[in-house]
Amino acid sequence: MKTSLNYIILNLAILDAITGFLAIFCTLSKDVEGDLAAPMLEQAYNKSSIAAEVVCKIEAAFWLGSSISPFLLIGMAYERYKAIVHPLSRLHGIAIQKVVKILCFSWIGGFIYFIVDLAVVKYDSTKSSCVVVSNSWFNNQAYHIGLLISFYIIPFIVILFLYLRIIIALRRQDKQILGTQRAEAQTARTRTRNRGIVVVLMATIIFCICVCIPQGLYLASVIVKTLFNPSEIRLFHDIYVTLVAFNCAFNPFVYFIFIKSFRDGFKIAFKLKQNDGNTVCNLNKVKISQVAASRINAQTAHNEFQPQQLDSNCLPNV
Numbered sequence: 574m575k576t577s578l579n580y581i582i583l584n585l586a587i588l589d590a591i592t593g594f595l596a597i598f599c600t601l602s603k604d605v606e607g608d609l610a611a612p613m614l615e616q617a618y619n620k621s622s623i624a625a626e627v628v629c630k631i632e633a634a635f636w637l638g639s640s641i642s643p644f645l646l647i648g649m650a651y652e653r654y655k656a657i658v659h660p661l662s663r664l665h666g667i668a669i670q671k672v673v674k675i676l677c678f679s680w681i682g683g684f685i686y687f688i689v690d691l692a693v694v695k696y697d698s699t700k701s702s703c704v705v706v707s708n709s710w711f712n713n714q715a716y717h718i719g720l721l722i723s724f725y726i727i728p729f730i731v732i733l734f735l736y737l738r739i740i741i742a743l744r745r746q747d748k749q750i751l752g753t754q755r756a757e758a759q760t761a762r763t764r765t766r767n768r769g770i771v772v773v774l775m776a777t778i779i780f781c782i783c784v785c786i787p788q789g790l791y792l793a794s795v796i797v798k799t800l801f802n803p804s805e806i807r808l809f810h811d812i813y814v815t816l817v818a819f820n821c822a823f824n825p826f827v828y829f830i831f832i833k834s835f836r837d838g839f840k841i842a843f844k845l846k847q848n849d850g851n852t853v854c855n856l857n858k859v860k861i862s863q864v865a866a867s868r869i870n871a872q873t874a875h876n877e878f879q880p881q882q883l884d885s886n887c888l889p890n891v
Contacts, residue, residue, distance in 0.1 A: 576652075577652050577668070577669060577671075577672045578649065578652050578653070578656075578773075580669075580672050580676070581645055581648045581649050581652065581672065581675070581676070582649070582772070582828060582832070584645055584676055584679070584680075585642065585645050585649075585776065585824065586824070586825065586828065588638050588641055588642060588645070588821075589638070589820075589821035589822075589824050589825065590821075591637070591638065592635065592637070592638035592639075592817065592818070592820075592821040593818065593821045593822060595631070595632075595634055595635040595637075595638075596635060596814065596817065596818035596821070598631060598632065598635070599632050599635040599814060600814070601613050602614055602628055602629075602631075602632045602703075603632070603702070613628060614628055614629075614696065614701060614702065614703070615701055618696065618698060618701075622696070622698075625696040625698075626695065626696050628696070628703075629694050629695065629696045629703035630691055630694065632694075632703055633687070633690040633691065633694045633703070634687060634690075635814070635817070636686070636687075636690065636817075637683050637684070637686075637687050638683075638817065638821065639724075639784050639788065639817055640682065640683040640686040640687070640720075640724055641679050641680060641682070641683030642780055642784070643724050643725060643728035643729075643780075644675070644678060644679035644682055644683070644728065645675075645676075645679050646728065646732060646773075646776065646777050646780060647675075647728050647731055647732055647735075648672070648675035648676070648679065649773045649776065649777075650731075650732045650735040650736060650739075650773060650777070651675070651735060652672075653735070653739055653770055653773055654735045654738055654739055657739050657742050657743065657770075658738055658739065658742045686720070686724070689716070692711075693705050693706055693708065693711055693713075694706075714796050717792045717796055718792075718796065720792070721788070721789065721792050725785050725788060725789070729781070729785065732777060736774070739770065743770075768831055768832075771831055772827060772828065772831045772832060775827045775831070776824060776827060779820055779823055779824065779827070780820060782816075783816040783817060783819055783820035783823075784816065784817055784820055787809070787812055787813040787816050787817075788813065790809055790813075791806075791809045791810060791813050794806045794809050
């Protein structure tokens with residue numbers, strides 16, 4: 574973990590893994606007809622109503638990744654902004670203390686959204702599915718409008734502003750490099766920074782395509798229900814789940830292609846796993862050879878200390 578950017582990428586990778594696991598769980602729990610497996614919600618409800626409620630709560634946790642990722646992407650953009658626009662403030666981007674604050678704010682903000690979902694998502698036995706229950710204190714339309722603004726529109730504006738500043742700073746640096754004698758060293762340094770920018774941009778663009786746009790369509794269908802029928806809303810929801818799962822599955826490929834440390838760590842882990850069986854065999858061979866050598870040494874020592882029988886003809890006459 575050499576730079577603060579790696580800490581943010583690590584949190585994104587952990588979040589992708591959690592989202593991928595919850596995507597499988599969400600798919601199985603929504604399989605009411607039992608095409609993939611036995612209906613999970615129905616089996617849980619047959620055991621107890623509490624079990625069905627727990628399944629609905631876990632299913633709602635699938636959207637945790639889409640609420641935490643925008644703030645992590647802001648942190649990545651801000652880290653690149655500090656490293657390129659203000660390179661003298663920190664040698665490796667932003668301070669670790671600020672990274673910890675960004676990570677805490679991202680996870681806490683996502684869990685606040687998750688807590689609201691826990692309070693309003695219930696199991697409906699008549700529909701055999703999880704539904705949002707209307708309460709006197711909860712306005713579904715106002716909630717989704719606030720969600721769209723706070724988790725998607727504002728982060729997108731902040732990220733766009735930071736990237737514009739980064740692009741302007743990079744153009745100025747390119748002009749300065751052409752007029753210096755140490756152009757090769759500056760060019761190599763710029764390539765390293767550009768590689769980090771590519772990772773951040775790719776992760777942000779994929780998130781916008783797979784999460785932000787479908788989220789906007791789905792929220793529009795929830796807010797203005799008269800424009801869409803229930804089957805279309807269900808279709809938007811299924812497409813949204815699929816794209817979110819694709820987003821968390823595609824990000825590791827971006828990290829593997831553009832981040833050398835991530836790629837080297839993956840290769841080392843793969844080689845260790847591949848050579849694990851060979852190592853066990855080699856250890857067994859070494860143990861067998863050691864046992865054989867110890868037996869040979871013991872036999873040799875026994876022969877050396879064994880008293881030899883003398884020929885009677887060689888004995889002196891008394």
